[in-house]
Amino acid sequence: MSRPASAETAPYYFRYIDLVPDGDVVEILAKQLTETNSFLARISEEESLYRYAPDKWTIRQVLNHLNDTERVFLNRALWFARGFAEPLPSFDQDIGVAGADANRVIWTNLVEEFRHVRLDTLSFFRNLAPVAWSRTGVASGNPFTVRALAYIIVGHTKHHEAVIRERYLSDA
Numbered sequence: 505m506s507r508p509a510s511a512e513t514a515p516y517y518f519r520y521i522d523l524v525p526d527g528d529v530v531e532i533l534a535k536q537l538t539e540t541n542s543f544l545a546r547i548s549e550e551e552s553l554y555r556y557a558p559d560k561w562t563i564r565q566v567l568n569h570l571n572d573t574e575r576v577f578l579n580r581a582l583w584f585a586r587g588f589a590e591p592l593p594s595f596d597q598d599i600g601v602a603g604a605d606a607n608r609v610i611w612t613n614l615v616e617e618f619r620h621v622r623l624d625t626l627s628f629f630r631n632l633a634p635v636a637w638s639r640t641g642v643a644s645g646n647p648f649t650v651r652a653l654a655y656i657i658v659g660h661t662k663h664h665e666a667v668i669r670e671r672y673l674s675d676a
Contacts, residue, residue, distance in 0.1 A: 505529060505637065508655055514646040520659025521652065529654045530629050536658055537622040540665060544615045547673070552611040556671045561601060563672050567614045568606035569597055570664055571621050574657055578625050581653040584641035585632060592643035629654055 505528065508521055524532060544567065552563045561569065576595045583592060606614065637651045 505651065508649060508652040512640075512647070512649040513652040513656070517646075517648075517652065517656050520663055521655045523659040523662040524655050529651070529658065530626065532658055533622065533626055533629065533654070536661060537619065537626070540622075540661060541615065541619055543665060544618065547611065547668075549611045551673065552614075553607060554672055560671075562607055563668055564606045564609065564611060564614055565601050565604075566664055566668060566672075567618060568604045568609070569601055570661055571614070571617050572600045572604065573597065573660055574621050574625060577653050577657050577660070578621075578628060580641065580643045580648060581650045582628065583643075584639050584648060584653075585636035585650045587639065588641070591645075592641065594644040625657060 507524075507526070510518075513521075547563060552567075555562045555565075573595070580592055632650070637654075638649055640647060640649050642648070
């Protein structure tokens with residue numbers, strides 16, 4: 505499968521797409537599950553409540569955001585892949601984080617949730633009809649192909665894992 509072309513989504517999302525290595529995006533999603541789960545499992549309950557500045561999210565809130573965002577992008581992929589034409593609304597990450605109250609959730613439960621969300625994502629994309637990968641739709645006022653959404657999911661996770669490593673866990 506080829507990488508998404510510039511017309512497959514808004515330029516903003518290429519900040520994530522460009523982080524994805526070449527190869528089969530479904531295999532990359534699977535490999536990322538193993539690697540990210542291993543990385544997250546090394547973070548302690550105490551560390552997961554750390555924020556590097558007063559106005560920044562804790563690591564728990566970052567992971568909750570990853571889980572929510574993957575669900576939103578997977579829902580968009582399902583919607584467009586199945587041929588629904590109605591545009592989908594925006595997703596405000598700050599409203600989602602505030603509503604989740606992730607700091608009350610045990611860290612290991614959030615890590616397990618990531619695994620379950622990614623397994624759902626993998627199941628969907630593994631069973632997707634070849635023609636569906638190029639189907640399109642609009643969400644948040646932006647065009648998307650199903651292929652672009654798969655790449656965005658991978659890149660978004662890579663982006664936030666890098667942020668956790670660089671800004672939260674200087675020795676990771």
